[in-house]
Amino acid sequence: MRILLVDDDELLAQRLAEFLASQHYVVDVVFDGEAGWSYAQATTYDLIVLDINLPKLNGVQLCQKLRQARYSSPILLLTAQGDSSDKVVGLDAGADDYLVKPCTLTELSARIRALLRRPSTLVSPLLQAGDLSINPNTCEVTYQDQLLVLSPKEYSLLELFLRHPQRIFSSTVILEHLWNFDDTPGEETVRTHIKRLRRKLKAAGANTIIDTVYGMGYRLQAPPPPAAPSPPARETAATGLPPTAANPRETTIPELDLPGPDPKDEARQAAIALWEKFKPPILNRLISLDQAVAALRSGELSEALRQTAAGDAHKLSGSLGMFGFPEGSRLSQAIGRWLRPPTVSSENAGQLEALVAALRQELQKLPQSPAETPPLPAAAPTDPDQPPEPDPPPRRPPDLSIKVLAVDDDVTILETLQMLLPRWGIEPITLSNPLQLWEVLASEVPDLLILDVDMPDINGIDLCHLIRNDDLWNGLPILFLTAHREPQIILKLYSAGADDYVAKPFAEPELMTRIFNRIERNRLLQTWRKPSP
Missing domain, CATH: 1.20.120 (Four Helix Bundle (Hemerythrin (Met), subunit A))
Structure with missing residues (x-):
């Protein structure tokens, strides 16, 4: 779980960060409100801890700004001001909880655990998947009541999967959740931790807890389907023969290992x-x-x-x-x-x-196999810890209708998306003229918007600004698809209110994973915001 700590007291912030790190949280620390706003726009945090008396932008103002931008993660205010009026101001600004300094570290830890449990439907604080169980209060992991000894990162990785049992996590997203900005390794590190975690789970008897979704990432293994009931004994007792012998028509034809086309x-x-x-x-x-x-x-x-x-x-x-x-x-x-x-x-x-x-x-040569070529079915590698390979697109549930609007003046990109998205159950809507965006938004009501940066008349960053300031569309997920890789451009995207970005040329599994993750997250937020009956 990733936490943003915003406090101008550097010594206190360092102490809190060290304590939270010992509780297996990933912590980013900044010392003023404007930096807190930038960090909150750059990545997704599971919880934000704010001091009220901050330079540049105080905690109450930052909290209000985050909530106005539809930021949904829990916010905990920390302050030395304990008057009831101060608490009312903080809670009215959108904070989920309020803790008065000085406070004990154990109380802070308990408040954080309580806030992190709120979006969940779990009644018990335990996180469970079959015989595997995690107790976030004690950071203990057990399988069939057997205690497992995990490293801090292995624990955090397993907790991430158990908190989001249906979600597929790419290596990039795992890095965003489990490492802070100052200590972000390469994707090989994720594969190494997955491999070590699997080895420890296997040693305890849990052989296949973490699935590799080839071409997309990793997820918690779905529970096995119930076994089909065995045929009643009386059906075979009449002949004393196995079912296939009792009925000669029920024969098993062996599969022939015929050479097929080369993928x-x-x-x-x-x-x-x-x-x-x-x-x-x-x-x-x-x-x-x-x-x-x-x-x-x-x-x-x-x-x-x-x-x-x-x-x-x-x-x-x-x-x-x-x-x-x-x-x-x-x-x-x-x-x-x-x-x-x-x-x-x-x-x-x-x-x-x-x-x-x-x-x-x-360009006179023949092309290589491009990233967006339709993936072909292939046998899974024998070693599940190998890097994910391309996998056929998953079937979307028939009741899940998804519309994606892509705005780009590059017609080839739009036509590529028109061919690619339907294979994943997505209805593509393409637009080459950004000036027509508002008209198309009103008529099509998409679930997600894809923007390019460089476009005629108005660029994508300015469009993103306008959408985030619009009362009707400010909650629409926005993903940038751009050839720009410069850090200053990427920072501008997030500052304008972008939810995510994918660099051109893009890999199809990465783009689809990011689209589905954003749409799923947005729909969950809408569900949580609905008032209880």
């Missing part, structure tokens, strides 16, 4: 067919790059042509990787950098021309 060849053919469909409009984008090179050599590159060429390079960098040209995506990114001021100049025309020529040559 790699099928994926490659699908990639080539997809490339042939989108090849003409993509190659047309090279025209503006050639024109920019020629104008740059003659010293007559206009600002309008530079912007057009830079925009086409940006679009190519976001789409070529999905069509099986990762090197083409890298070359397009390099071309886009050369076309930015002050890099663009006649002295650099040679380097830019070489990059465009290399890009054109790269």
Whole structure:
């Protein structure tokens, strides 16, 4: 469980952080209200602990701002002001609880556990999955009443799965939940902890508690279906023969191990067919790059042509990787950098021309199997601790209708989403003109909005700002799909109110996982907000 602690008393904050870390919480610490707001926008916390007397933005103001932005996680106020009026102000601002300093660490820990239990429907404080049980009060894990000794990260990982038994967690999301910003390792660390946790569970007799969902991540194993009842003994007693012998028609035909089509060849053919469909409009984008090179050599590159060429390079960098040209995506990114001021100049025309020529040559090759090629069924690897492999899309429940509106001026991206989303049970709505967004929102009422950053007339970040300030649509989940990877751009996305972002070129399982997680979270929040009958 991840906690944000906002307190300007550095010594106290350090002591609280150390104590909470000893209770297996992941803690981020900041010392003013504005930093607390930025951190809360950058990631999802299970709970926020706020001091009231904070510099720049006090705790009550920060609490109000978070609630106005539809932030739903529990908020605990910490302050030395114990008057009833102060408590009323804090609770009216949206806080879930109020603790007066000085307080004991055990009381703070108890308040935090109580707040973290509130969204759950569990009557018991224990988290259970079959014979496996976690007691968050004592941080003890047992399987069939046998005590398991886990490391702090192994405990936190298992607690995360038991608190969200139906959710699939990618390695990236696990890192966001269990490591703070100052100590975030690579995804290999997640696989290592999963492997160690599985080994300890297996040693205790729990062999398959954690499932690998290939291409998406990990989740708690669903309970096994009930065994089919055995046929009554009297049906076989009449003949004294097993069922298949009693009825000659009920024979078992052995499965023949016949060689089937090679999945790699099928994926490659699908990639080539997809490339042939989108090849003409993509190659047309090279025209503006050639024109920019020629104008740059003659010293007559206009600002309008530079912007057009830079925009086409940006679009190519976001789409070529999905069509099986990762090197083409890298070359397009390099071309886009050369076309930015002050890099663009006649002295650099040679380097830019070489990059465009290399890009054109790269696109004469056959594509590799792209990330968005429909995944083919494959046998699961023998080692469940190997990195997840692509898996066929899961079937969506027939009663779960999902609409996703994608706004992007890159038509190839929109057409790709139109082909991709229906395979996952999602109805795609695409829009290339961002100025028509409000009209389409009103007519279609989507469950999630996908935005690009760079678009004509109005960019995606400004659109996100407008949506978050709109009383009707400010709760709509927003996911950015962009070729931008610069930290300052990503920070702007979250500051504008984005829920998540995926970088182009994107992998289909990652995009689908993030879409489903956001929609599921939003629907759960709507359920929790409904008044009890």
